[in-house]
Structures are given as C-alpha cells and as structure tokens.
Amino acid sequence: MISADLIVAGCQQLLTCRGPAPKRKNGLQDLGVIEDGSIASNKGTIVFTGTEKEMNTKVRKSPECVEINGKGLVGLPGLVDCHTHLPFAGSREQEFLLRLQGTTYQELAEMGMGIQSTVRHTREASKAEIVSLCQQRLDTMLLHGTTTTEAKSGYGLNLKDEIKQLEALREVDRVHPVDIVSTFMGAHEVPKEYKHKKQEYIKLLTQKIIPAVKSKGLAEFFDVFCEQGVYSLEESKILIRAGKKAGFKIKIHADEFTSLGGAQLAAAEEAVSAEHLIAISEEGIQKLSNASTAAVLLPGVPFFLMQNKRAPSRSLIDSGAAVALATDFNPGSSMTESLFFIMQLGVYTQEMSVEESIHAVTLNGAYAVDRHQSAGSLEPGKKMDMILCKAPNYPYLVYHFGVNPVQHVIKDGKVVVKNRTIQ
Ligand code: NIG
Numbered sequence: 269m270i271s272a273d274l275i276v277a278g279c280q281q282l283l284t285c286r287g288p289a290p291k292r293k294n295g296l297q298d299l300g301v302i303e304d305g306s307i308a309s310n311k312g313t314i315v316f317t318g319t320e321k322e323m324n325t326k327v328r329k330s331p332e333c334v335e336i337n338g339k340g341l342v343g344l345p346g347l348v349d350c351h352t353h354l355p356f357a358g359s360r361e362q363e364f365l366l367r368l369q370g371t372t373y374q375e376l377a378e379m380g381m382g383i384q385s386t387v388r389h390t391r392e393a394s395k396a397e398i399v400s401l402c403q404q405r406l407d408t409m410l411l412h413g414t415t416t417t418e419a420k421s422g423y424g425l426n427l428k429d430e431i432k433q434l435e436a437l438r439e440v441d442r443v444h445p446v447d448i449v450s451t452f453m454g455a456h457e458v459p460k461e462y463k464h465k466k467q468e469y470i471k472l473l474t475q476k477i478i479p480a481v482k483s484k485g486l487a488e489f490f491d492v493f494c495e496q497g498v499y500s501l502e503e504s505k506i507l508i509r510a511g512k513k514a515g516f517k518i519k520i521h522a523d524e525f526t527s528l529g530g531a532q533l534a535a536a537e538e539a540v541s542a543e544h545l546i547a548i549s550e551e552g553i554q555k556l557s558n559a560s561t562a563a564v565l566l567p568g569v570p571f572f573l574m575q576n577k578r579a580p581s582r583s584l585i586d587s588g589a590a591v592a593l594a595t596d597f598n599p600g601s602s603m604t605e606s607l608f609f610i611m612q613l614g615v616y617t618q619e620m621s622v623e624e625s626i627h628a629v630t631l632n633g634a635y636a637v638d639r640h641q642s643a644g645s646l647e648p649g650k651k652m653d654m655i656l657c658k659a660p661n662y663p664y665l666v667y668h669f670g671v672n673p674v675q676h677v678i679k680d681g682k683v684v685v686k687n688r689t690i691q
C-alpha cells in the first residue's frame with residue numbers, strides 16, 4: 269500500500285495531461301482523462317492516479333490525511349502561465365481609451381507612451397511597492413488556477429531598476445504559493461536616455477548588465493523584443509549570444525507585429541521558446557515544426573489591441589510545433605491574469621480544440637519554461653499542483669466562458685484555495 273497525506277476522490281473527470289512533453293500534433297488531443305478519477309499525494313508529491321475503486325485498494329491514508337470529495341468537480345494540473353510581465357507599477361487605461369479612439373499601440377509607443385510610460389512608473393516605485401503589487405496579482409492568478417508563472421523584468425531598463433524588479437520577484441516567490449520562473453528582459457525596449465544611441469545600450473547590456481544579473485542569480489531566462497523599431501534581428505542575435513554566454517536560457521519576443529525572422533532565430537539559437545508569432549512566416553513555421561523551441565501564442569494581445577490578425581495556431585500545431593498559450597499579462601497589450609480566458613480565446617478565436625488549449629496551458633506551458641519534469645501534468649513523481657473546477661466535464665471549462673470555474677487549488681500538496689477563498 270502507498271501512503272498518502274492528501275487524496276482527492278471521485279472527480280467527474282481527472283485530466284492527467286500525462287507526458288511525455290511537449291505534446292505535438294495529434295498527441296495534443298489525448299488529455300489522459302480518468303472518469304471517476306482519483307489522485308493521492310504524499311509530502312507534496314503525487315503518488316497515485318487512477319479510479320476511486322483502484323485507489324481504495326492501493327492507497328493507505330496517513331492519520332492526518334486531508335480528503336477532498338471530487339464529486340461535481342473536474343480535476344486538472346495547476347495551470348502554468350509561461351509568459352507574463354508581472355512586476356510593473358502603474359496602469360495604462362488612459363492609453364486604452366486613446367486606442368479606442370483609433371490611436372494604435374505602435375503610435376502610442378512612438379509618442380513616448382506605451383512601455384516607456386510603465387518604465388517611468390516602475391522606476392519611481394520602491395521594491396516594497398512592486399512586491400505588494402506582485403502579491404496581489406499572484407493572488408488573482410492563484411484564484412484563477414495558475415500555480416506556476418513565468419515573470420519578466422524589462423520595465424527598469426537600467427541595472428538598478430531591473431535588479432529591483434527581479435529582487436521583488438525573488439522576495440514574493442519565497443512567500444507566495446505560486447511558483448515564479450524569472451526572466452531578465454533588459455532588452456524589452458531601448459530606454460529613452462539611449463533613444464539615439466541604441467548601440468551604447470546594447471554594449472551596456474552585453475558587457476555589464478547581463479553578466480551582473482547572472483552573477484546575482486536573479487533570473488533563469490533572458491528575453492529580447494525582436495521587433496521593428498526595437499531590436500533588429502542582428503541586434504537580437506548579439507544580445508541572445510551574450511545572454512547564452514552568461515549562462516541564461518533563452519526566450520524571444522518574435523514576429524509579434526512584423527515578420528523579422530525571430531522564429532527562425534529562436535530555432536537556430538535553440539531558444540526554449542519563441543513568443544507571440546502573429547507575423548510568423550512560412551519559413552518560421554517550418555523551422556519551429558521540428559525544433560525543441562516551444563511556440564508560445566498570446567491570444568490576449570490581438571484581442572486587447574483589437575487587431576484582426578491571429579497567430580497561425582492551426583498551421584503551427586499541424587506542422588508539429590510545440591504550442592503553448594499564455595496571458596502575456598502586462599498593462600499595455602494584455603491586462604489579464606486569467607489563463608481560462610486565454611484558453612477560451614485559443615478555442616474561440618484561434619481555431620484550437622478544447623484539448624489543445626488545455627494542454628497549451630498545462631504540460632506545454634510547463635515545457636515552455638523548462639518545468640515539465642515537475643509541473644504541467646498529474647503523474648506519480650511530479651509535484652501535487654492541481655486545480656478542481658466546478659464543471660460536469662472538461663469541455664464545459666471552455667463552453668461556459670468568461671467566468672472563473674476554479675473551486676479549489678492544491679499547491680505542493682496543500683490546499684491553498686478552498687471554496688474560492690485563499691487559505
Ligand atoms: O509582450 N511586446 C512587448 N512587450 C509586451 C508589451 C508590454 C507593454 O506594452 O507594456 C508584450 O506584448
């Protein structure tokens with residue numbers, strides 16, 4: 269008999285999303301569903317998944333065992349948000365109103381608003397303020413089922429303020445149940461002090477800031493915004509090479525508005541992920557189809573920016589790319605913490621199936637932040653990070669849109685959200 273200190277018995281359906289990761293093509297259709305599914309964990313690690321009947325013969329409850337009745341609930345892995353800009357100060361609803369009157373996101377950026385305006389607010393904020401903002405946002409994420417999130421700096425754009433953002437992330441990671449995967453994104457924009465001397469800022473990044481951030485152990489990934497008017501393909505390559513040399517794993521904001529070839533660069537540089545991809549070329553799709561690089565799609569962005577373009581999810585999936593979905597949570601192009609909403613956008617606006625979009629925010633999301641060994645699926649040996657949603661079956665999670673289905677959240681084997689309330 270296996271000993272367990274937490275069991276969830278008799279879910280309507282248990283979606284294990286079992287690997288191997290990443291899932292591609294038709295593999296994305298099989299969610300590893302167990303009807304009348306049960307799961308047990310011990311000291312934060314999953315020890316059993318199967319039917320309730322099987323569990324009764326194989327699992328012995330320890331004296332202090334916590335038991336949850338899964339009736340009326342669908343269980344699935346804790347969601348993994350593999351692309352966010354979490355540690356920012358201020359908000360940009362005034363720009364949103366200007367956009368409603370017809371000014372575009374890029375025009376706002378050219379007017380010195382956009383990312384630069386969040387840089388101003390973030391530079392002015394203290395570390396304690398950023399910690400507190402992150403805490404509130406992580407609470408919202410947790411209540412909406414996210415148990416692991418990536419988080420990028422990139423609103424400091426100088427050594428001091430980038431480090432302030434990353435240290436805030438480290439502090440909040442220590443006290444909050446949601447796991448944070450940190451990304452250094454000093455190459456998110458060109459700071460306004462370097463507007464006419466971008467090469468100097470690139471030098472500062474490659475020679476000073478990148479090695480300094482690495483030596484402090486503040487981030488695992490390095491990310492660059494490869495885009496017309498920001499960093500060209502050639503500049504992105506120089507930055508990525510410096511990031512790799514320092515020991516970072518790589519992510520790239522690639523082909524978001526213009527087709528610069530960021531996807532090809534990501535594949536060639538063996539980046540862990542290429543993100544956005546709305547303007548990806550045929551060649552880019554082909555390069556990602558057999559690459560280890562994940563294709564992270566962010567349908568909240570064209571929705572929030574009210575653009576008709578979409579990332580070509582169907583071509584990417586059908587050609588074999590490892591597709592994940594994420595919120596891109598940020599104040600300028602996607603102001604939402606809800607991965608359920610993003611999953612719904614994947615289905616309603618990007619021709620993805622329900623099964624593909626669930627995998628895209630669980631196992632493939634975990635793959636896109638290199639956490640697939642421990643998170644993203646419900647399998648013995650992995651961390652007990654799971655959510656229980658009020659629904660009769662899993663298609664209902666997308667069918668009933670725009671509301672939060674999450675009833676309970678379990679993180680590292682502990683119930684951290686019970687009846688929609690953080691414990
Ligand atoms: O992923 N594309 C660049 N960065 C963000 C937007 C950041 C902002 O507008 O503040 C993005 O869309």
Ligand code: FE
Nearest residue numbers: 351353521596
């Ligand atoms: Fe982004």
